[in-house]
Amino acid sequence: MIGAFVDGLTQFFLPTHLLAVVALGLLAGQDAKRFPVAAVAAYAFGLAAGSVLIAAAVREQNTGPVLLAVAALAGIAVAIARPVPRAVQALSACLTGGAVALNTPPQAITIPSAVAAQTGAAIAAFAMLTIVVMIGMRARGAWHRIGLRVVGSWIAASAVLVLALRLAR
Amino acid sequence: MLALLAAPALAHSGEGGAGGFLSGFMHPVFGLDHVVAMLAVGLWGVFLGPPALWLLPIVFPLVMAAGGVLGILGVPLPAVETGIAASAVVLGVMVALAARPPLWAAAVLVGAFAIFHGHAHGKELPDGANAVAFSAGLVIATGLLHLTGIAFGQFARWPAGRIAVRAAGGAIAAVGLAYLSGLA
Numbered sequence: 001m002i003g004a005f006v007d008g009l010t011q012f013f014l015p016t017h018l019l020a021v022v023a024l025g026l027l028a029g030q031d032a033k034r035f036p037v038a039a040v041a042a043y044a045f046g047l048a049a050g051s052v053l054i055a056a057a058v059r060e061q062n063t064g065p066v067l068l069a070v071a072a073l074a075g076i077a078v079a080i081a082r083p084v085p086r087a088v089q090a091l092s093a094c095l096t097g098g099a100v101a102l103n104t105p106p107q108a109i110t111i112p113s114a115v116a117a118q119t120g121a122a123i124a125a126f127a128m129l130t131i132v133v134m135i136g137m138r139a140r141g142a143w144h145r146i147g148l149r150v151v152g153s154w155i156a157a158s159a160v161l162v163l164a165l166r167l168a169r
Numbered sequence: 170m171l172a173l174l175a176a177p178a179l180a181h182s183g184e185g186g187a188g189g190f191l192s193g194f195m196h197p198v199f200g201l202d203h204v205v206a207m208l209a210v211g212l213w214g215v216f217l218g219p220p221a222l223w224l225l226p227i228v229f230p231l232v233m234a235a236g237g238v239l240g241i242l243g244v245p246l247p248a249v250e251t252g253i254a255a256s257a258v259v260l261g262v263m264v265a266l267a268a269r270p271p272l273w274a275a276a277v278l279v280g281a282f283a284i285f286h287g288h289a290h291g292k293e294l295p296d297g298a299n300a301v302a303f304s305a306g307l308v309i310a311t312g313l314l315h316l317t318g319i320a321f322g323q324f325a326r327w328p329a330g331r332i333a334v335r336a337a338g339g340a341i342a343a344v345g346l347a348y349l350s351g352l353a
Contacts, residue, residue, distance in 0.1 A: 016301050019305065068301075076231070149227050153228070155305075157237075158234075158305040162304050164242065165300050
């Protein structure tokens with residue numbers, strides 16, 4: 001059980017997931033005066049909904065293009081440092097949470113192990129977003145804010161390149 | 170015996186996400202014309218001062234990605250390698266002269282060259298599971314080269330350092346000329 005849980009934790013750490021979740025977290029945390037509860041809650045709802053769909057034997061979905069699109073758009077928004085409406089942030093967060101969950105089906109044979117693995121993946125995904133949001137919120141200094149924007153542009157550029165590659169080939 | 174003497178193949182080393190990231194990270198680092206042009210962007214940013222200092226490293230990756238998309242989609246761009254070498258020459262000269270054109274002019278110039286760099290990288294982007302890690306490594310390496318240029322450019326605060334930074338610009342232009350003339 002613990003092994004399956006740890007497998008689930010590590011299964012989250014795919015480059016595509018990290019790009020999308022870090023971009024989303026920076027977007028939600030950038031210039032936020034209070035913890036962005038709506039975005040984080042919507043993300044958690046998306047994760048839970050995606051996990052339930054996986055538990056209901058919905059097949060693994062290739063949600064990579066969705067996550068890359070979120071990473072590209074959120075990265076650009078962070079880079080240009082323009083505020084994005086909270087409703088749009090929450091919608092993107094819900095979509096990302098669902099896409100991450102559907103992209104990480106548990107690699108386990110028994111149901112308890114599968115539940116443990118899916119829980120591990122969801123916890124890793126939730127913890128990562130929360131940490132990045134808090135980093136984004138703490139970036140108050142001029143150079144910290146510029147650093148966030150640079151990271152946003154790097155994420156957007158990486159995501160755009162791979163998205164083009166996936167669409168072209 | 171001959172098999173034991175053979176040197177290991179180091180290209181595209183590593184497997185999985187980490188290997189893809191490392192391959193992408195080393196991709197721009199092994200092209201001297203790319204390296205000197207990226208350093209020149211950072212150095213020139215120092216002479217241009219804020220907001221160009223931080224705007225160019227933010228804008229460059231985004232425009233480079235647009236150029237990369239053209240390369241991936243197979244949209245032809247004439248004289249890509251010449252454009253990359255020319256970027257080293259022009260940006261090196263700008264640093265050597267400590268030129269301070271209007272921000273829009275600097276952005277247009279750097280953006281135009283970013284298209285050439287991105288097109289070259291886009292054409293060579295590998296398909297497969299490691300594409301995300303590769304492209305992240307490529308973009309981060311490019312960004313770190315900019316930051317290295319900015320860091321070295323801080324020496325320009327002192328008179329002797331200013332001369333050193335401008336001399337570095339001249340050296341960058343010379344490397345670009347070597348590529349343009351086919352010497353490198």
